[in-house]
Amino acid sequence: MPTTQEKKNANQLGEALARCTLNSSRKLRPFSGSKTPAKDEDVFDTWIELAKGQLDEEENDQEKRKRIREALRPPAANIISDLRRDQQAATSEDYLGALELAFGGTESATELHVLFHSSHQKQGETPSEYLTRLQDILRRLIRKGGVEKEKNDGLLLSQFIKGILYDEMLLVNLQLKEKVSQPPTYLQLLRMVRREEAEQMVKMSHRSVDAPKKEAKTFHQSAGSKEVGEKRKTPTNSRPNFCYKCGLEGHYKGKCPNEPDV
Incomplete structure (x- = not known):
């Protein structure tokens, strides 16, 4: 049987591992x-x-700064070292801002605004791919302070509706124009779009399977009609040696030696 001290040590070890x-x-x-x-x-x-996303779950800014520093390697770590030396009261937001300045895109918020509102669906691009591309631009715009997070969903839906060029029936099927006043979140919208894409793919696969059957049926019907037509065109003579002059068989009218059968 383990002693009291052994149980205590085991509990402490378990807590440390946790x-x-x-x-x-x-x-x-x-x-x-x-x-x-x-x-x-x-x-x-x-x-x-x-x-x-991970830091939003942490309330203590000191802990946030610590976690950022632990994740960084040179040269990114050097950026934060310089920031701490120049600005001892720097917050975790200052850390991320410095990293954004050093390694983020060089576009201004105005340039990202223009890019976002001028982005349209490319030929061959699925609606879900276009939506994801829009969201990526919007994330960068939010980081630059060009738009408030609360307006994110409305902006995304409005531009998605405006920018869809090759799958406009999707907007109708999902009734997206009716949702502008209460827009879904990005993930909700993405789920809706992908489900609609999947349903359309299933319908297309059914049509592709049925098309050869329909073509084969049409071909057989056409061939049958042609054969019947040819049979109708072919003259038939059930009495090939009948003379229509004298009414006797065994010779033709042109070589008939008999008097006409009147």
Whole structure:
């Protein structure tokens, strides 16, 4: 039987392991900003979106700053070191802003506004792909402070409706124009669009299967009609040696030696 001290040690070990597991799951993915990033690193746009999502769950700004520093590798880590030296009271938002300045896109909020509102569906691009592309631009615009998060859904839906060029029936089927006053979130809209795409794909597959059957049926009907027509055109003579002059068989009218049968 384990002693009281052994039980206490086991409990402490379990708590320590639980804390390690929690801290590990709370770690941000690594980021360096290097031109040749390691395999476990994300590109900046992906990294900062994931980091913002994870940091939103944390209330303590000191803990946020710590988690950001732990995730960074040079040269990104050097950016934060410089910031801390120049601005000792820098917040986690300041950290992310400095990284955005160093590694984010160089477009201004105005330029991203123009890009967003001039983006249309490309030929061969599915509606869901177009929607995802719009959302990527909108995320960058939000990070630049060009639009409030509360207006995100309305802007996205309005531009999606405006920019769809090759799948306009999708707008009708999903009644998206009626949803402008109360727009769905990006994920809700994406789910709706992808379901509609899947339904259209199923219908197209059914049509492609039925088309050869219809063509084969039409071909057989046409061939049968042609055969009947040819049979009708072919003259038939059930009495090939009958003389229509004298009424006897065995010779033709042109060689008949008999008097006409009147």
